[in-house]
Amino acid sequence: MRVRVLAAAAALALAGGVVALAQTPPPDRTGASIDPAPADRPPERPSDPTAAGHSPPPDTRQTQGKLIPPEDFEAPPVSPDDGAKPKTQGRLIPPEDMPPPPGSQASVPPTPLGPPVPQLLRESDFDLSACKLELTVLGATFEDAAGITDPADRDCGIARPIRVTEILPGLALEGGADMRCDTARALAHWTRDFVQPAAARLPGAPRVTAMTLGTTYFCRPVVGGASTSRLSEHAVGNAIDIAAFRFDDGTDLTVAPREDSGDLLESFQAAVRSSACLAFTTVLGPGSNDAHSDHLHLDIKARNGGYRLCQ
Numbered sequence: 001m002r003v004r005v006l007a008a009a010a011a012l013a014l015a016g017g018v019v020a021l022a023q024t025p026p027p028d029r030t031g032a033s034i035d036p037a038p039a040d041r042p043p044e045r046p047s048d049p050t051a052a053g054h055s056p057p058p059d060t061r062q063t064q065g066k067l068i069p070p071e072d073f074e075a076p077p078v079s080p081d082d083g084a085k086p087k088t089q090g091r092l093i094p095p096e097d098m099p100p101p102p103g104s105q106a107s108v109p110p111t112p113l114g115p116p117v118p119q120l121l122r123e124s125d126f127d128l129s130a131c132k133l134e135l136t137v138l139g140a141t142f143e144d145a146a147g148i149t150d151p152a153d154r155d156c157g158i159a160r161p162i163r164v165t166e167i168l169p170g171l172a173l174e175g176g177a178d179m180r181c182d183t184a185r186a187l188a189h190w191t192r193d194f195v196q197p198a199a200a201r202l203p204g205a206p207r208v209t210a211m212t213l214g215t216t217y218f219c220r221p222v223v224g225g226a227s228t229s230r231l232s233e234h235a236v237g238n239a240i241d242i243a244a245f246r247f248d249d250g251t252d253l254t255v256a257p258r259e260d261s262g263d264l265l266e267s268f269q270a271a272v273r274s275s276a277c278l279a280f281t282t283v284l285g286p287g288s289n290d291a292h293s294d295h296l297h298l299d300i301k302a303r304n305g306g307y308r309l310c311q
């Protein structure tokens with residue numbers, strides 16, 4: 001009796017096991033689930049039975065809409081073309097592939113052979129015509145001048161200069177001056193809008209009839225600043241220096257340190273100097289540095305962001 005009970009129990013257990021085994025889904029080798037038992041996995045995943053042969057090229061279906069277990073993933077072979085990328089990752093770099101150390105000759109780029117500055121600043125026909133038309137409307141007296149170059153420095157010169165003798169009707173630039181048309185236009189606007197009106201507030205309401213100039217075009221480095229290697233705006237026709245204003249009553253106002261003099265000449269000089277920054281991008285004068293103690297330096301240097309240097 002005991003034997004029969006045990007046998008019956010064993011048969012029941014066996015049947016239960018079969019049922020349990022039948023309820024466990026078989027490892028899915030073609031569906032979307034991931035086989036959790038790598039040990040059961042055949043050496044190769046089943047290939048497409050419709051494909052000819054059993055060593056087809058990589059089965060692209062495995063990467064389309066189906067997860068690949070990490071242990072099954074094979075990294076794609078590195079092509080010879082990709083060989084350069086991982087060289088710096090865990091490998092020795094051959095000496096010939098090493099970048100040159102900073103400061104060595106190999107790291108010094110060749111001298112750029114771009115156009116010289118005067119050519120970069122060369123006005124188009126349209127811009128030059130528009131500028132000269134505006135000067136004519138303002139009443140300036142000028143003429144075209146021959147292009148200026150300097151054999152000592154390719155970055156000195158004026159591609160299309162004009163020679164200005166009167167910047168406004170009856171307001172002479174003593175001796176005339178060669179400059180870029182844009183410089184003359186800024187000078188004309190400033191003298192019309194600020195210099196003459198300021199003079200009109202002086203006793204007797206004189207007119208400015210002439211300006212005594214210092215340097216206009218001159219191929220030389222910046223003076224008075226921290227840098228001595230950078231070319232001055234005078235070297236490209238962008239700058240003009242004004243040493244004195246002459247009034248029609250015969251008097252002169254020489255540019256000089258006038259701070260705290262407490263007179264109208266101080267006011268006039270301060271007014272024209274301050275207003276010059278509305279027409280020019282650089283204004284220097286007495287007090288800026290020793291090199292500008294006896295004249296106003298005005299230029300139209302283009303700076304990033306429209307920055308202006310007015311001191």
Ligand SMILES: [Zn+2]
Binds near residue numbers: 215296297298
């Ligand atoms: Zn200057």
